[in-house]
Amino acid sequence: MASFILDKAHEVVRASVKPGDTVIDATVGNGWDTAFLARLVGPDGRVVGFDIQTAAIDAARRRLAAEDLLERCWLFEESHEHPAGSLQAAGAGPPTAVMFNLGYLPGGDRSITTRAEATIGSLRRMIDLLVEGGVITVVAYKGHRGAADEVDELEEWSAALDKRRFSCELIEDPTGPPHAPILFVVRKLSSLRAAT
Numbered sequence: 001m002a003s004f005i006l007d008k009a010h011e012v013v014r015a016s017v018k019p020g021d022t023v024i025d026a027t028v029g030n031g032w033d034t035a036f037l038a039r040l041v042g043p044d045g046r047v048v049g050f051d052i053q054t055a056a057i058d059a060a061r062r063r064l065a066a067e068d069l070l071e072r073c074w075l076f077e078e079s080h081e082h083p084a085g086s087l088q089a090a091g092a093g094p095p096t097a098v099m100f101n102l103g104y105l106p107g108g109d110r111s112i113t114t115r116a117e118a119t120i121g122s123l124r125r126m127i128d129l130l131v132e133g134g135v136i137t138v139v140a141y142k143g144h145r146g147a148a149d150e151v152d153e154l155e156e157w158s159a160a161l162d163k164r165r166f167s168c169e170l171i172e173d174p175t176g177p178p179h180a181p182i183l184f185v186v187r188k189l190s191s192l193r194a195a196t
Protein backbone atom coordinates (compact mmCIF):
# COMPACT_ATOMS: atom_id res chain seq x y z
CA MET A 1 0.00 0.00 0.00
CA ALA A 2 3.08 2.21 0.27
CA SER A 3 3.51 4.67 -2.56
CA PHE A 4 5.39 7.90 -3.03
CA ILE A 5 2.19 9.98 -2.94
CA LEU A 6 0.55 8.22 0.02
CA ASP A 7 3.80 8.53 1.97
CA LYS A 8 3.97 12.24 1.05
CA ALA A 9 0.41 12.80 2.30
CA HIS A 10 1.35 11.17 5.61
CA GLU A 11 4.53 13.24 5.85
CA VAL A 12 2.59 16.50 5.34
CA VAL A 13 -0.08 15.58 7.89
CA ARG A 14 2.45 14.30 10.43
CA ALA A 15 4.15 17.71 10.40
CA SER A 16 0.86 19.54 11.14
CA VAL A 17 -0.84 17.38 13.78
CA LYS A 18 -0.04 17.12 17.47
CA PRO A 19 -1.39 14.91 20.25
CA GLY A 20 -4.86 15.95 21.40
CA ASP A 21 -5.90 17.42 18.02
CA THR A 22 -9.09 16.72 16.11
CA VAL A 23 -8.57 15.42 12.58
CA ILE A 24 -10.84 14.13 9.82
CA ASP A 25 -10.49 11.13 7.53
CA ALA A 26 -12.96 12.07 4.79
CA THR A 27 -12.67 8.69 3.01
CA VAL A 28 -12.12 5.95 5.60
CA GLY A 29 -11.94 2.98 3.22
CA ASN A 30 -10.07 0.10 4.86
CA GLY A 31 -8.92 2.38 7.66
CA TRP A 32 -5.19 2.66 6.97
CA ASP A 33 -5.26 6.46 7.06
CA THR A 34 -7.71 6.45 9.98
CA ALA A 35 -5.30 4.33 12.03
CA PHE A 36 -2.39 6.58 11.02
CA LEU A 37 -4.35 9.64 12.18
CA ALA A 38 -5.46 7.93 15.39
CA ARG A 39 -1.82 7.20 16.29
CA LEU A 40 -0.89 10.84 15.62
CA VAL A 41 -3.61 12.41 17.80
CA GLY A 42 -3.03 9.99 20.66
CA PRO A 43 -5.52 8.99 23.37
CA ASP A 44 -6.69 12.57 24.00
CA GLY A 45 -7.33 13.37 20.34
CA ARG A 46 -10.26 12.61 18.08
CA VAL A 47 -10.50 11.22 14.58
CA VAL A 48 -13.79 11.76 12.79
CA GLY A 49 -14.15 9.51 9.76
CA PHE A 50 -16.63 9.20 6.90
CA ASP A 51 -17.40 6.53 4.36
CA ILE A 52 -20.57 5.74 2.45
CA GLN A 53 -19.99 1.95 2.47
CA THR A 54 -20.76 -0.45 5.30
CA ALA A 55 -17.91 -2.71 4.11
CA ALA A 56 -15.44 0.15 4.57
CA ILE A 57 -16.66 1.20 8.01
CA ASP A 58 -16.63 -2.45 9.17
CA ALA A 59 -13.10 -3.06 7.83
CA ALA A 60 -11.82 0.13 9.43
CA ARG A 61 -13.45 -0.68 12.77
CA ARG A 62 -11.75 -4.09 12.78
CA ARG A 63 -8.36 -2.53 12.00
CA LEU A 64 -8.75 0.16 14.69
CA ALA A 65 -9.97 -2.33 17.29
CA ALA A 66 -7.00 -4.62 16.57
CA GLU A 67 -4.65 -1.72 17.29
CA ASP A 68 -6.67 -0.52 20.31
CA LEU A 69 -7.38 2.81 18.56
CA LEU A 70 -11.16 2.61 18.24
CA GLU A 71 -11.99 4.67 21.32
CA ARG A 72 -10.52 7.84 19.85
CA CYS A 73 -12.32 7.39 16.50
CA TRP A 74 -15.86 8.39 15.54
CA LEU A 75 -16.81 6.71 12.27
CA PHE A 76 -19.89 7.82 10.34
CA GLU A 77 -21.42 5.74 7.58
CA GLU A 78 -22.38 8.76 5.54
CA SER A 79 -20.99 11.12 2.92
CA HIS A 80 -18.29 13.58 3.91
CA GLU A 81 -20.35 16.44 2.46
CA HIS A 82 -21.83 17.72 5.73
CA PRO A 83 -19.12 17.28 8.38
CA ALA A 84 -20.17 19.96 10.88
CA GLY A 85 -22.99 17.96 12.52
CA SER A 86 -20.82 14.86 12.84
CA LEU A 87 -17.99 16.83 14.43
CA GLN A 88 -20.47 18.17 16.95
CA ALA A 89 -21.90 14.68 17.60
CA ALA A 90 -18.34 13.47 18.28
CA GLY A 91 -17.77 16.34 20.71
CA ALA A 92 -14.86 17.36 18.51
CA GLY A 93 -13.42 20.81 17.89
CA PRO A 94 -12.31 22.20 14.53
CA PRO A 95 -9.88 19.93 12.66
CA THR A 96 -6.17 20.62 12.23
CA ALA A 97 -5.95 18.18 9.32
CA VAL A 98 -8.33 16.58 6.85
CA MET A 99 -7.31 13.68 4.60
CA PHE A 100 -9.06 12.65 1.39
CA ASN A 101 -7.98 9.54 -0.50
CA LEU A 102 -10.27 9.47 -3.53
CA GLY A 103 -11.42 6.63 -5.75
CA TYR A 104 -12.86 3.23 -4.86
CA LEU A 105 -12.50 0.93 -1.87
CA PRO A 106 -9.49 -1.35 -2.50
CA GLY A 107 -10.79 -4.93 -2.57
CA GLY A 108 -14.38 -3.65 -2.76
CA ASP A 109 -16.95 -2.60 -5.37
CA ARG A 110 -15.06 -0.57 -7.99
CA SER A 111 -18.26 1.03 -9.27
CA ILE A 112 -18.63 2.96 -6.00
CA THR A 113 -16.15 5.81 -6.16
CA THR A 114 -15.85 9.34 -4.90
CA ARG A 115 -17.56 11.86 -7.21
CA ALA A 116 -16.33 15.30 -8.21
CA GLU A 117 -19.46 17.14 -7.10
CA ALA A 118 -19.52 15.61 -3.60
CA THR A 119 -15.74 15.94 -3.20
CA ILE A 120 -15.70 19.65 -4.08
CA GLY A 121 -18.78 20.34 -1.94
CA SER A 122 -17.10 18.60 0.98
CA LEU A 123 -13.80 20.45 0.46
CA ARG A 124 -15.61 23.79 0.57
CA ARG A 125 -17.08 22.91 3.97
CA MET A 126 -13.92 21.30 5.34
CA ILE A 127 -11.84 24.34 4.48
CA ASP A 128 -14.26 26.56 6.40
CA LEU A 129 -14.04 24.29 9.45
CA LEU A 130 -10.24 23.88 9.34
CA VAL A 131 -8.20 25.73 12.00
CA GLU A 132 -5.79 28.43 10.83
CA GLY A 133 -2.49 26.73 10.09
CA GLY A 134 -4.37 23.51 9.33
CA VAL A 135 -3.90 21.34 6.26
CA ILE A 136 -6.03 19.35 3.81
CA THR A 137 -4.48 16.58 1.73
CA VAL A 138 -6.24 15.09 -1.29
CA VAL A 139 -4.79 12.02 -3.00
CA ALA A 140 -6.41 11.85 -6.43
CA TYR A 141 -6.26 9.15 -9.11
CA LYS A 142 -6.57 9.38 -12.87
CA GLY A 143 -7.19 5.77 -13.89
CA HIS A 144 -10.82 4.91 -13.04
CA ARG A 145 -14.13 6.12 -14.52
CA GLY A 146 -14.90 9.70 -13.47
CA ALA A 147 -11.40 10.21 -12.05
CA ALA A 148 -10.24 12.66 -14.74
CA ASP A 149 -13.28 14.89 -14.11
CA GLU A 150 -12.56 14.82 -10.40
CA VAL A 151 -8.93 15.87 -10.99
CA ASP A 152 -10.03 18.66 -13.36
CA GLU A 153 -12.50 20.01 -10.82
CA LEU A 154 -9.93 19.80 -8.04
CA GLU A 155 -7.48 21.82 -10.12
CA GLU A 156 -10.17 24.39 -10.85
CA TRP A 157 -11.27 24.58 -7.20
CA SER A 158 -7.73 24.91 -5.85
CA ALA A 159 -6.72 27.52 -8.46
CA ALA A 160 -9.70 29.67 -7.45
CA LEU A 161 -8.81 29.71 -3.72
CA ASP A 162 -8.05 33.12 -2.23
CA LYS A 163 -4.22 33.10 -2.14
CA ARG A 164 -4.21 35.57 0.77
CA ARG A 165 -5.93 32.93 2.92
CA PHE A 166 -4.83 29.60 1.45
CA SER A 167 -1.80 28.04 -0.15
CA CYS A 168 -2.07 25.12 -2.54
CA GLU A 169 0.61 22.79 -3.78
CA LEU A 170 0.31 19.97 -6.31
CA ILE A 171 2.75 17.11 -5.75
CA GLU A 172 3.42 14.44 -8.38
CA ASP A 173 5.56 11.32 -8.32
CA PRO A 174 8.60 12.25 -10.45
CA THR A 175 9.25 8.61 -11.35
CA GLY A 176 5.64 7.40 -11.51
CA PRO A 177 3.68 6.21 -14.58
CA PRO A 178 1.31 8.67 -16.37
CA HIS A 179 -1.68 7.54 -14.28
CA ALA A 180 0.14 7.68 -10.94
CA PRO A 181 -1.86 9.36 -8.16
CA ILE A 182 -1.28 13.03 -7.42
CA LEU A 183 -1.49 14.96 -4.16
CA PHE A 184 -3.10 18.33 -3.49
CA VAL A 185 -1.94 20.01 -0.28
CA VAL A 186 -4.07 22.96 0.81
CA ARG A 187 -3.12 25.00 3.86
CA LYS A 188 -5.20 27.61 5.64
CA LEU A 189 -2.86 30.47 6.42
CA SER A 190 -2.94 32.21 9.78
CA SER A 191 -4.74 35.59 9.65
CA LEU A 192 -1.52 37.26 10.76
CA ARG A 193 0.34 35.90 7.71
CA ALA A 194 -2.65 36.44 5.44
CA ALA A 195 -2.78 40.14 6.44
CA THR A 196 0.83 40.83 5.41
Ligand SMILES: C[S@@+](CC[C@H](N)C(=O)[O-])C[C@H]1O[C@@H](n2cnc3c(N)ncnc32)[C@H](O)[C@@H]1O
Pocket: 026, 027, 028, 029, 030, 031, 032, 033, 034, 050, 051, 052, 053, 056, 078, 079, 080, 081, 101, 102, 103, 104, 105, 106, 112, 113, 114, 115, 118
Ligand atom coordinates in the same frame (compact mmCIF):
# COMPACT_ATOMS: atom_id res chain seq x y z
C1 LIG B 1 -9.42 4.93 -1.91
S1 LIG B 1 -10.65 4.55 -0.72
C2 LIG B 1 -10.00 5.23 0.77
C3 LIG B 1 -8.81 4.49 1.33
C4 LIG B 1 -8.58 4.75 2.79
N1 LIG B 1 -8.20 6.11 3.06
C5 LIG B 1 -7.63 3.79 3.46
O1 LIG B 1 -6.68 4.22 4.12
O2 LIG B 1 -7.85 2.57 3.34
C6 LIG B 1 -11.96 5.69 -1.10
C7 LIG B 1 -13.17 5.53 -0.22
O3 LIG B 1 -14.01 6.69 -0.39
C8 LIG B 1 -15.32 6.28 -0.11
N2 LIG B 1 -16.27 7.31 -0.57
C9 LIG B 1 -16.78 7.51 -1.81
N3 LIG B 1 -17.62 8.58 -1.81
C10 LIG B 1 -17.63 9.05 -0.55
C11 LIG B 1 -18.32 10.13 0.09
N4 LIG B 1 -19.13 10.95 -0.59
N5 LIG B 1 -18.11 10.34 1.42
C12 LIG B 1 -17.26 9.52 2.12
N6 LIG B 1 -16.60 8.47 1.57
C13 LIG B 1 -16.78 8.24 0.25
C14 LIG B 1 -15.43 4.95 -0.82
O4 LIG B 1 -16.51 4.20 -0.31
C15 LIG B 1 -14.04 4.34 -0.53
O5 LIG B 1 -14.09 3.47 0.59
